[in-house]
Amino acid sequence: MSLKKLLWFDLRRGLFQKPLFFIIPTLIALISCFDLYRRVLFVNPNETLGIKISAGFADFLTYLYGGTTTYDPYSGNPFARWMLVLLSVCFLTLHYPNQDVQTYGQQLLIRTQSRLAWWLSKCIWNIAGVLLYHGLLILSAALFCLLVQADFTGGPQKELLYHLFQVVPEQRMPAAAPWNCCFIVLPILVSLALNLLQMTFALFVKPILSFLILSASMVSSACFASPCLVGNYAMILRLDTVTVDGVSIKAGVILSLLLLLWAVIVGCVRFARCDILNQD
Amino acid sequence: MMTIEVKNVSKTIRRQPVIQHASLSMQSGRIYGLQGINGSGKTMLMRLISGLIVPTDGWILINGKLLGKDLAFPERMGLFLENPAFLDRYSGFHNLKMLSSIQNRIGDSQIRSALDQVGLDPFDHKHYRKFSLGMKQRLGIAAAIMEAPDLILLDEPTNSLDTDGIALVKKILAAERARGALILISCHDFSILQEMSDEIFVLESGQIQKHLHAPDFM
DSSP, X not given: OHHHHHHHHHHIIIIITOTHHHHHHHHHHHHHHHHHXXXXXXXXXXXXXXXXXXXXXXXXXXXXXXXXXXXXXXXXXXXXXXXXXXXXXXXXXXSHHXXXXXXXXXXXXXXXXOHHHHHHHHHHHHHHHHHHHHHHHHHHXXXXXXXXXXXXXXXXXXXXXXXXXXXXXXXXXXXXXXXOTHHHHHHHHHHHHHHHHHHHHTTTSOHHXXXXXXXXXXXXXXXXXXXXXXXGGGOGGGBTTTBTTOBXXXXXXXXXXXXHHHHHHHHHXXXXXXXXXXXX | OOEEEEEEEEEEETTEEEEEEEEEEEETTOEEEEEOOTTSSHHHHHHHHHTSSOOSEEEEEETTXXXXXXXXXXXXXXXXXXXXXXXXXXXXXXXXXXXXXXXXXXXXXXXXXXXHHTTOOTTOXXXXXXXXXXXXXXXXXXXXHTTOXXXXXXXXXXXXXXXXXXXXXXXXXXXXXXXXXXXXXXXSOHXXXXXXXXXXXXXXXXXXXXXXXXXXXX
């Protein structure tokens, strides 16, 4: 019962009353979609692509969650956009748990009589926040597609993969799997794991340091296409169904779920014995 | 009837000892004072007893139950720590109503009565962010007493209060003691503690240096 009440407080105060949770994903999606639309349709299509082409919903999502096949510091655009998409939500969920437990949430905590309930409530809040963020990102992209009458049925187009992400034919899987939900579910699952990891790290170090650790891991993932670095699974262009030598979707799902579970359990054990002090 | 036993408790934070070998016992129906200069460990001892921080050594028993093992926080506790924080966009009443909804022990009339007791208008719709320092302090005290807790911990409750406010706090604490609550109050002003407390623990560098009983310090 106390978990249900705590969760309601967390969702209300830590999510619904935080306008940035709604504004940031909408802005990122709309700006990125407009950027792609502009690049495809208005920047001299015959010279750039050689053929008349228009971006579909899958292309817009790949533009957001694609990342890069190989890291090139001089073509920073796709890398920066992917980092922005994944790290913005980390930043949005960064401060609330810590601020809550040092202020009003402290009064709620002593009344619930349970540190476990507090931690579980924060985990569910975190998951809800990440899902809301990505949901709005996708919804905004879908609305943009509706507005420009883009195609919703097809997968990412080869010509766009080549011209926008420099995915050369040799890198592309010869019989690329049809566009399916795994392409988008996996980056979201990775995002969930990363956010919960960040919240758990924040029980050991300062929240901002926890964010920096996450950021460093994302940069490493972009630089090294290694299956051990979880960020690789959050890039559609590095999945084995899209590119040759890509990372396995199955491994990504397992690794993300393991990290997610680890974060929840370690955080639970840590919070049961950690000191609740004021920032000063 | 509530009893608290603090047995040889020490706390070290970032290699700095903040409480050293503190032992004390308390029982309901009495007011205990913690006196000491800034940094003497009053707030840390309060936090230890409230269950917010965990002792490095020693143990704390609340009604014979080990704090941190048998229970996470003392049951039926009202806590007021320095600089209380409430929700900016809500009135005093709504802030307290949300807190009380967790345990659901009291209704609107008790909340309004607690606000009235501390000298705040129970029907005032003013948002918390527009409260003065003294009003914020009063709301924090109301939150600590509204559910008629068995244990009341008040850390510097008279800060930012005018003389009327201080008199009000004294009156409230006397009423709570008469009701049978165990009250632990910290204050750097010895004269205020003298007037209110039955026993006073004097802290210095995280150690309890003196334990004074009412006739000794009057």
